[in-house]
Amino acid sequence: MTEHLYLHFPFCTGRCAYCAFVSGPPPRDIPAVIGALLREKETRGIPLLPLETLYCGGGTPALIGPEGFRRLAGSGLFTLRDGAEWTVELHPAAVTPELADTLAGLGVNRLSLGVQSFDDATLLRCNRRHTAAMALEAVRICRERIPDTGIDLIAALPGVTSTEWERTLETALALALPHISVYTLSVEEGSHWHRQGMEPPEPDAACDAMLTAADRLRRAGYERYETSNFAQPGFRCRHNLNTWHGGDYLGLGRGACSRLGRTRTDGTGHAEILDAVDDALERVLTGLRLSEGFSPERVVAAYPVLAPWRDRWEACLGTFRRQGLLDARNAPTDRGYEVLDALVRELLSRPE
Ligand code: SF4
Structure with a gap:
């Protein structure tokens, strides 16, 4: 729905x-x-x-x-x-x-x-x-x-x-x-x-x-x-x-994608059911594209399954802030936006 x-x-x-x-x-x-x-x-x-x-x-x-x-x-x-x-x-x-x-x-x-x-x-x-x-x-x-x-x-x-x-x-x-x-x-x-x-x-x-x-x-x-x-x-x-907040949406028409619950459908109609961790990660990390900032605390409160990521995220975010790639709210700076894919890759990697 x-x-x-x-x-x-x-x-x-x-x-x-x-x-x-x-x-x-x-x-x-x-x-x-x-x-x-x-x-x-x-x-x-x-x-x-x-x-x-x-x-x-x-x-x-x-x-x-x-x-x-x-x-x-x-x-x-x-x-x-x-x-x-x-x-x-x-x-x-x-x-x-x-x-x-x-x-x-x-x-x-x-x-x-x-x-x-x-x-x-x-x-x-x-x-x-x-x-x-x-x-x-x-x-x-x-x-x-x-x-x-x-x-x-x-x-x-x-x-x-x-x-x-x-x-x-x-x-x-x-x-x-x-x-x-x-x-x-x-x-x-x-x-x-x-x-x-x-x-x-x-x-x-x-x-x-x-x-x-x-x-x-x-x-x-x-x-x-x-x-x-x-x-x-x-x-x-x-x-x-x-979409960037990780909300559900239905796409209709040849080439439309959808995201409904844990089911992600791509533009070719191929549907994939994500496990709870991948679902939460994907929804949360699209939020990094936004200027609203990224709060590991709020994320873990919303998605407890991501608790193991929290320490790693805090450490990475601190490094990115010191490098001038994120601001004090963990939102990308203009320089951060230019390397956003790399930042997201780093945050996505699994904690040991
Ligand atoms: S960018 Fe692609 S979809 Fe848009 S008008 Fe051009 S050919 Fe069509």
Whole structure:
């Protein structure tokens, strides 16, 4: 049973050069898409409470169009409780006033636009299928209807100089959006760039680009509340926060993951039942991505099965703090975020 639902719409009009996500061409039969989600929910047999958060991600959810969203909302797949957060990811080229009107009318109250860069040459290299001007127009259309509109950017894209990256950040900051996500480029297996043999960005370049972003965004009043996520106060993504807090959620649609009790289902539908220790470790350590800090005492109180880790954690955390990688609350500093995977690996290793 859960009150957090992720719906995956695995459709795109083309393939971005860095992308290895599950996605195919735009759907021809929208009712069939909604029908498949309904059947999947029934087959999975997971009761849904009135939702606290709903996240429609992709792919490009907008490819089901205004009519698709109307059908989705009227399908009985979910109900929303009062004050629920409903987020839809949008590709700038798919944004129209009609779509934004429809989403706002249905109760969507949070939009996330995949902008990635405000540099046209970079967008072309990435095969993003939109320009900077189209992204700015999409932001304008969305914000008029749904003020909680944010954007995603990608740091350390190939060929982007530090001056160009600063320009993209300045353009983003001038929009004064409530939420900005900044991801570091990774060249995933299965992507066009991976097939071409492109190397991942130099760690120093990626680190510099992220540190620049973190610095600019913080100075503009954004809180870095997670590795890649920056928000003005009051605009954190509640759906993702539930996941990082180790909460349950159901994912429906080809490529969606779920976490329900001790069962973790990956994007291929493969389900795995974790033992009590692995379940607790996974739930707790995703919290390290957050700016809220990590308290071994609180963790052990919530998950007594992790008591054997406590001394080891206290020792590791002390070392990380002395190295300037964690602050006094054991939240990552900007430098700590750059080596977060290594910190988590160290904390995950089993006590003797
Ligand atoms: S990055 Fe997004 S829009 Fe681009 S191909 Fe991947 S899923 Fe589609």
